[in-house]
Amino acid sequence: MDADEFRKAGHALIDWIAQYRETLEERRVMSAVRPGEIRARLPAQPPEQGGGAGELIALIERDVLPGITHWNHPAFFAYFPSNTSYASILGDLVCAGLGAQGMSWQTSPAATEVEQVMMDWLRQLLGLSTAWSGVIHDTASTATLCALLCAREQASGLAQAGPGLQAGRPPLVVYGSAQAHSSVEKAATLAGFGRAHVRLIETDARFALRPDALGEAIERDAAAGLVPCAVIATAGTTATTAFDPIAAIADLAAARGMWLHVDAAMAGTAMVVPEMRALWDGVERADSLVLNPHKWMGPGFDLTAYFCRDPQHLIRVMGTNPHYLRTQQDGDVANFRDWHIQLGRRFRALKLWFHLLDEGAEALRARLRRDLENARWLGARVAEAAADGWELIAPVALQTVCLRHAPPGLSAEALNEHNLAIARRINDGGRAYLTPTVVGGVQILRVSIGAERTERRHVEALWEALQAASQAAAPGA
Amino acid sequence: MDADEFRKAGHALIDWIAQYRETLEERRVMSAVRPGEIRARLPAQPPEQGGGAGELIALIERDVLPGITHWNHPAFFAYFPSNTSYASILGDLVCAGLGAQGMSWQTSPAATEVEQVMMDWLRQLLGLSTAWSGVIHDTASTATLCALLCAREQASGLAQAGPGLQAGRPPLVVYGSAQAHSSVEKAATLAGFGRAHVRLIETDARFALRPDALGEAIERDAAAGLVPCAVIATAGTTATTAFDPIAAIADLAAARGMWLHVDAAMAGTAMVVPEMRALWDGVERADSLVLNPHKWMGPGFDLTAYFCRDPQHLIRVMGTNPHYLRTQQDGDVANFRDWHIQLGRRFRALKLWFHLLDEGAEALRARLRRDLENARWLGARVAEAAADGWELIAPVALQTVCLRHAPPGLSAEALNEHNLAIARRINDGGRAYLTPTVVGGVQILRVSIGAERTERRHVEALWEALQAASQAAAPGA
Numbered sequence: 029m030d031a032d033e034f035r036k037a038g039h040a041l042i043d044w045i046a047q048y049r050e051t052l053e054e055r056r057v058m059s060a061v062r063p064g065e066i067r068a069r070l071p072a073q074p075p076e077q078g079g080g081a082g083e084l085i086a087l088i089e090r091d092v093l094p095g096i097t098h099w100n101h102p103a104f105f106a107y108f109p110s111n112t113s114y115a116s117i118l119g120d121l122v123c124a125g126l127g128a129q130g131m132s133w134q135t136s137p138a139a140t141e142v143e144q145v146m147m148d149w150l151r152q153l154l155g156l157s158t159a160w161s162g163v164i165h166d167t168a169s170t171a172t173l174c175a176l177l178c179a180r181e182q183a184s185g186l187a188q189a190g191p192g193l194q195a196g197r198p199p200l201v202v203y204g205s206a207q208a209h210s211s212v213e214k215a216a217t218l219a220g221f222g223r224a225h226v227r228l229i230e231t232d233a234r235f236a237l238r239p240d241a242l243g244e245a246i247e248r249d250a251a252a253g254l255v256p257c258a259v260i261a262t263a264g265t266t267a268t269t270a271f272d273p274i275a276a277i278a279d280l281a282a283a284r285g286m287w288l289h290v291d292a293a294m295a296g297t298a299m300v301v302p303e304m305r306a307l308w309d310g311v312e313r314a315d316s317l318v319l320n321p322h323k324w325m326g327p328g329f330d331l332t333a334y335f336c337r338d339p340q341h342l343i344r345v346m347g348t349n350p351h352y353l354r355t356q357q358d359g360d361v362a363n364f365r366d367w368h369i370q371l372g373r374r375f376r377a378l379k380l381w382f383h384l385l386d387e388g389a390e391a392l393r394a395r396l397r398r399d400l401e402n403a404r405w406l407g408a409r410v411a412e413a414a415a416d417g418w419e420l421i422a423p424v425a426l427q428t429v430c431l432r433h434a435p436p437g438l439s440a441e442a443l444n445e446h447n448l449a450i451a452r453r454i455n456d457g458g459r460a461y462l463t464p465t466v467v468g469g470v471q472i473l474r475v476s477i478g479a480e481r482t483e484r485r486h487v488e489a490l491w492e493a494l495q496a497a498s499q500a501a502a503p504g505a
Numbered sequence: 506m507d508a509d510e511f512r513k514a515g516h517a518l519i520d521w522i523a524q525y526r527e528t529l530e531e532r533r534v535m536s537a538v539r540p541g542e543i544r545a546r547l548p549a550q551p552p553e554q555g556g557g558a559g560e561l562i563a564l565i566e567r568d569v570l571p572g573i574t575h576w577n578h579p580a581f582f583a584y585f586p587s588n589t590s591y592a593s594i595l596g597d598l599v600c601a602g603l604g605a606q607g608m609s610w611q612t613s614p615a616a617t618e619v620e621q622v623m624m625d626w627l628r629q630l631l632g633l634s635t636a637w638s639g640v641i642h643d644t645a646s647t648a649t650l651c652a653l654l655c656a657r658e659q660a661s662g663l664a665q666a667g668p669g670l671q672a673g674r675p676p677l678v679v680y681g682s683a684q685a686h687s688s689v690e691k692a693a694t695l696a697g698f699g700r701a702h703v704r705l706i707e708t709d710a711r712f713a714l715r716p717d718a719l720g721e722a723i724e725r726d727a728a729a730g731l732v733p734c735a736v737i738a739t740a741g742t743t744a745t746t747a748f749d750p751i752a753a754i755a756d757l758a759a760a761r762g763m764w765l766h767v768d769a770a771m772a773g774t775a776m777v778v779p780e781m782r783a784l785w786d787g788v789e790r791a792d793s794l795v796l797n798p799h800k801w802m803g804p805g806f807d808l809t810a811y812f813c814r815d816p817q818h819l820i821r822v823m824g825t826n827p828h829y830l831r832t833q834q835d836g837d838v839a840n841f842r843d844w845h846i847q848l849g850r851r852f853r854a855l856k857l858w859f860h861l862l863d864e865g866a867e868a869l870r871a872r873l874r875r876d877l878e879n880a881r882w883l884g885a886r887v888a889e890a891a892a893d894g895w896e897l898i899a900p901v902a903l904q905t906v907c908l909r910h911a912p913p914g915l916s917a918e919a920l921n922e923h924n925l926a927i928a929r930r931i932n933d934g935g936r937a938y939l940t941p942t943v944v945g946g947v948q949i950l951r952v953s954i955g956a957e958r959t960e961r962r963h964v965e966a967l968w969e970a971l972q973a974a975s976q977a978a979a980p981g982a
Contacts, residue, residue, distance in 0.1 A: 029863050031523040034591040038523075041595055042515030045602035046508040059614050063837045066618035074626035078865030081592050087862075088599060092855075095615025100604045107612070107829075112604030114511040115558045118518055120601035122565060124856075125522035127577045127589030127805050135584070137536050138572025141543035149551035166643055167847040177695055192699020193670035200671065210825035211848055218654055218822075218846065220697025222669020266829055322849075328604050329849055345695075348687035351943040352584075352743055352951070356929070361540045369695065369846075370644040371688055372799075372806055378569075379601075385564075386506045388555030452833070466828040474829070 029081060037084060044085050045117065049100065052481070056458025057101045059094065066095040102481035103460040105490060108266075108294045109399075109427070109478030112328030115386035119379030120328060130373045132353060133361035140364055143377035150321065150333055150380070153389060154299045157312055161339045163367040164376050165332040168293035170369055171318040172260070173215035174334065174346070176202060178316065179258035179287030180219055181345045188345070193220045200257035201225045201249050205237035205272055207265040209291060225254070234423055235270035235467070237261065243280050250284070258287040263308045264295020267467050267474065268422035268430045271295070275310030282313070290314040295426055296333075297324040300389070301396050307425065324396070324427070324478045326387055327379040334368070342367055399478040402487045403427045406475060409491050417498075421472045429475040430467060433498040444471035449501035450494065457497075460490050506558060514561060521562050522594065526577065529958070533935025534578045536571065543572040579958035580937040582967060585743075585771045586876075586904070586955030589805030592863035596856030597805060607850045609830060610838035617841055620854035627798065627810055627857070630866060631776045634789055638816045640844040641853050642809040645770035647846055648795040649737070650692035651811065651823070653679060655793065656735035656764030657696055658822045665822070670697045677734035678726050680704045682714035682749055684742040686768060702731070711900055712747035712944070714738065720757050727761070735764040740785045741772020744944050744951065745899035745907045748772070752787030759790070767791045772903055773810075774801040777866070778873050784902065801873070801904070801955045803864055804856040811845070819844055876904045876955040879964045883952060886968050894975075898949045906952040907944060910975040921948035926978035927971065934974075937967050 029037070069091045099110040130139025147162030165171040181188055183200050193200075202216045206228040216226045227249070229242045246256045259281050261272040274290060281288040290311055296319025298304045311317060316336045322329040336342050339362075347366035355363075365371050387395075407424035410431045417435035432447045448471055451464035463474045473494070477487060506514070546568045576587040607616025624639030642648040658665055660677050670677075679693045683705040693703045704726070706719045723733045736758050738749040751767060758765040767788055773796025775781045788794060793813045799806040813819050824843035832840075842848050864872075884901035887908045894912035909924045925948055928941035940951045950971070954964060 029591040031527050031591075034526075034595070035519055035523050037595055038519030038598070039516050041598055041602070042512055042519060045599070046512050046515070048602065049511075050508050058611070061614050063610065063614070063834055064618070066615045067622055070619065070622045072622075072625070074630055074861050075865050076867050078863050078868050080862035080865070081595070081859055084595065084599075084859065092603075092615045092619065095613065095618060096603055096605050097611065097613045099606055099613075107606070110604060110606055112601060114506040114508075117511070117598070117601040117604075118514055118558070118561065121515070121518055121594070121598050122522070122561075124589060124594040124597035124805050125518070125525065126569075126573055127587060127594075128573050129576055129584070129587055129806065133540065134535070134574065136572065136574045136576075137538050137540070138543045138569045141541070141572060142547065142569065145544055145547045145549075148549070153551055167849045169848045170647070170846055173846065180697075187699060188694040188697075189700050191676065191701045192694065193697040194674075194676035194699055194702060196673040197671075199668065210827040210830070214823075214825050214846075217665040217669065219695075220657075220665075220670040222664060222671055223666050224668045225671060266827075328601050329606065329851055346691075348691050350687040350743075352940055353687070354942075357540055369647055369650065369691075371646045372644045374806055382558055382561065384551050385557035386555050388557070389551055389553050391555050463829055465831075 037081065040085060052098055052101045055098055055101065057098050057103050057461035058455050058458060059097045060458065061095045066091065097461065100479060100481070102479055102483065102486045103490065104479045105460055105462040105475045105477060107463055108476055109324040110322070110329060111324065111326045111480045113326040113383050113386065113480060115382040116327040116379040119382035123375045123378050126375060128375055130375055131365040131371055132355055132363045133357055134355040136375065139375040139377070140362055142381060143364065144362065146377040146380045147333060149384060151335065154296065155302060155305050156335065159312070159337055160335040162333055162335045163364055165334045165368050166330040168291065168318045168320050168332050169211040169214065171332050171334040172211050172289065172291060173218055174368055175287070175289040175316040175318070176215045176219045176258055178342055178345050179289065182287055182341065183255060183257040186344060198253050198255050199225050200255050201227060202258045203227045203229060203242060203245060203256070204260040205229050205231050205262055207231050207235050207267060207270055208260055208262050209266050209293065212260050212291065231270065235265060235268045237272040237277065239273055239276035239280060242277065246280060246284060256284045256286050258289060260289045260291055263290055263292035263311070264426055266294070267465055269295055269426040269428045270422065271307045271425060274308055274314070278310045278313035288314045290317045292317060292319045294320065294323050297321065298396060298426055301393050321380060325392070326383045326480065331376050331380060339367065399427045399482070402482070402484055403429050403477045405484065406487050406491060421467055421470065427477045429477070430472050431475070432470065432472045435502065446501060447471045447473055450497045453497040453501050454493055460493055514558065517562055529575055529578045532575055532578065534575055534580050534938035535932050535935060536574045537935065538572045543568065574938065577956060577958065579956055579960065579963045580967065581956045582937055582939040582952045582954060584940055585953055586801045587799070587806060588801065588803045588957045590803040590860050590863065590957060592859040593804040593856040596859035600852045600855050603852060605852055607852055608842040608848055609832055609840045610834055611832040613852065616852040616854070617839055619858060620841065621839065623854040623857045624810060626861060628812065631773065632779060632782050633812065636789070636814055637812040639810055639812045640841055642811045642845050643807040645768065645795045645797050645809050646688040646691065648809050648811040649688050649766065649768060650695055651845055652766040652793040652795070653692045653696045653735055655819055655822050656766070659764055659818065660732060660734040663821060675730050675732050676702050677732050678702045678704060679735045680706060680719060680722060680733070681737040682706050682708050682739055684708050684712050684744060684747055685737055685739050686743050686770065689737050689768065708747065712742060712745045714749040714754065716750055716753035716757060719754065723757060723761060733761045733763050735766060737766045737768055740767055740769035740788070741903055743771070744942055746772055746903035746905045747899065748784045748902060751785055751791070755787045755790035765791045767794045769794060769796045771797065771800050774798065775873060775903055778870050798857060802869070803860040803957065808853050808857060816844065876959070879959070879961055880904045880906050880954045882961065883964050883968060898944055898947065904954045906954070907949050908952070909947065909949045912979065923978060924948045924950055927974045930974040930978050931970055937970055
């Protein structure tokens with residue numbers, strides 16, 4: 029492909045993406061293909077001859093699109109909002125076009141410095157103090173792993189430089205809530221703590237971590253000769269967007285010199301709206317903080333923000349210094365390769381920059397408030413329909429509504445089946461997509477609101493569809 | 506930004522990228538900005554009002570481009586080839602435009618299934634057997650961490666489900682060569698082994714791991730009550746592209762039931778050329794293998810290929826199964842979220858697919874052979890110029906040439922200074938960019954050949970520039 033072929037194919041794909049986005053609403057949200065169907069459409073062998081990129085749009089339409097679940101669809105209510113704005117797409121395009129590596133400052137100074145400015149813009153948007161240093165990671169899973177590694181090395185006096193965790197010393201213990209994201213337990217096990225040294229603390233009626241239970245667990249472990257090492261406070265749990273009481277947890281962590289990591293992966297974006305910030309009161313006392321602008325904010329995946337208070341400790345844990353990576357400027361600059369697990373790094377700051385330039389803080393706040401209001405509206409409808417068997421399973425703290433249909437006279441098992449049937453009817457129907465999950469042992473329907481194009485009418489349509497599905501899925505219907 | 510504004514800006518950026526690529530050769534390779542210069546150009550606060558994405562090209566030209574070191578420049582000889590072909594750029598564009606998440610099969614079946622086909626195409630291109638299962642990771646650093654975690658859990662009987670590394674059991678030990686990439690030691694320390702349990706084994710005159718020294722180290726550790734756990738064989742070291750003898754290492758690993766991981770991050774791409782495959786003889790006996798198509802092959806960063814022989818073990822180590830991630834198809838499909846550390850995942854297979862369709866296997870092999878031949882040509886020139894003080898520091902095994910200028914009569918220290926001065930003269934001059942590094946205690950010049958646009962004339966120009974710089978940098982010149 030030469031430059032002119034690139035221009036031609038590029039223009040066509042830009043137009044195709046615009047048309048794809050404009051017609052999203054007409055498409056079914058969840059892909060309807062069966063396992064193996066896409067795979068069977070592709071040649072089993074790689075092409076010997078090139079030149080096969082002339083028909084990219086036909087290829088996408090025929091072999092890819094049927095297998096796409098449309099995350100930017102206005103009726104996408106599953107998992108989390110995964111907005112990828114037009115401006116963000118252009119940021120990714122320029123990132124790929126430049127093909128620059130930002131592993132060291134020298135390998136492309138702009139990649140490091142634009143990122144520094146963007147992380148500072150983000151810090152200001154979230155209302156965080158200047159005590160924080162930010163860096164772009166790929167996902168919250170790796171950022172939380174990074175935080176637990178920093179915690180491990182703080183508690184062990186940088187044991188990685190010596191025997192690591194294999195010193196036969198009193199085991200280090202990690203704490204989170206029973207509603208913490210699965211990546212917390214995964215990070216703790218990958219970091220070598222072992223699941224036997226992870227405490228998933230019980231939650232209260234609002235699914236927030238109970239500080240009294242946490243304090244007891246810490247004291248119990250300390251009394252048994254274990255070393256309380258780190259606690260993860262979740263600001264907005266995955267299932268119900270419950271907020272752990274960070275200030276109370278920070279007191280407990282401080283008393284034992286433990287690392288406090290705040291997982292605000294999804295909900296962190298909400299803090300752009302000042303009236304929401306009380307929900308993470310105490311965040312300034314954390315050692316590290318992760319949030320995913322690639323969820324609700326607008327820049328596309330992957331763009332995780334990792335903030336920490338002591339970048340020198342981070343660099344001690346993550347840094348390497350082989351001869352072939354040394355540059356003339358090493359003493360004067362940030363080499364972001366030493367701020368995370370990976371070495372190579374893309375110029376991801378571009379998509380956050382382009383997005384913020386295009387949307388602006390005022391419109392961003394307005395969009396987030398729209399979504400919060402839509403969630404409250406749906407919560408109110410569910411509460412009003414109690415007589416028809418509808419239940420809210422958790423308070424609507426943010427943009428997620430957890431509900432179920434529980435008509436009288438059904439067994440617990442039948443209720444679970446009934447709600448799973450509702451979810452399948454909605455998702456298979458293609459007009460909307462939500463996540464069935466289990467909270468407190470109960471099968472529920474989880475509606476996450478916040479796609480860029482989701483307006484009140486889409487939430488109204490979902491509520492109608494839920495009611496219709498509850499009739500159609502009723503046992504004996 | 507609405508669809509029409511996106512079309513307009515998108516077309517302009519496509520044209521800008523084409524023009525940028527066409528004029529690469531006129532640009533200085535290494536950025537000449539000083540620390541803080543780019544940062545100072547950007548506003549310190551995020552914009553309250555949006556609409557600022559109308560001038561993206563002016564912004565890039567003014568605030569970004571001066572801070573870019575051009576990795577796709579034909580005179581880029583530093584680090585490693587980091588090709589991002591036109592077709593790959595389009596793959597990234599479509600990936601961003603779709604904005605789809607491939608964490609589970611259901612969340613976009615095409616993302617999983619196209620990836621499965623592409624990993625199988627890649628397997629065939631490399632001449633690997635059908636015993637391998639492939640998945641896309643982001644970087645070799647995380648893939649090697651993943652391999653060592655699998656090794657740790659194999660040796661410990663899945664201790665992560667219990668006490669982890671904190672059981673007070675005999676320490677597990679990891680082995681690699683003294684020329685192994687810094688990510689090997691970093692992965693071992695992050696995985697909790699501790700640097701005291703990492704053995705960097707001495708190398709031979711060609712900088713390849715000495716199996717006799719490895720065998721002795723293993724026996725010494727076993728005799729001391731430690732548990733040899735994993736060995737990393739490097740197929741193409743970073744400094745000199747030396748190849749560790751995989752077959753001999755595999756014998757030692759097999760005798761102790763150790764995990765064998767092959768790090769072919771850069772050099773793996775060479776195996777697309779059948780006559781190179783003898784260099785990694787024994788690779789079929791490894792447990793895991795990593796290579797980076799995002800280096801020399803053509804698809805842009807990030808696209809690391811991780812191959813393993815036992816995906817079920819990988820899933821045992823990496824898998825999670827919270828309610829909110831379960832889907833109807835879980836028993837029947839691959840959920841790639843369980844194949845690595847991250848949860849979220851982009852549709853990265855698109856850029857490999859588009860690239861292979863566009864270039865084809867035949868042209869890819871021809872391009873790799875061109876680069877290998879260019880490296881041999883430069884190696885021959887250096888060898889011929891011995892009388893002028895030029896030295897080859899290592900055999901030219903691949904596309905990297907390690908050399909230095911060692912005129913007689915200078916102290917070891919003065920020689921190191923002289924060669925560092927040559928490197929700075931070349932890099933600061935802007936007409937080429939190479940990596941100064943230290944091998945065997947000696948300051949050398951490392952020339953990595955393989956940018957997509959690098960032809961013989963660029964290598965000839967570099968050789969002339971090296972000779973000129975050696976005169977200009979000579980002490981007393």
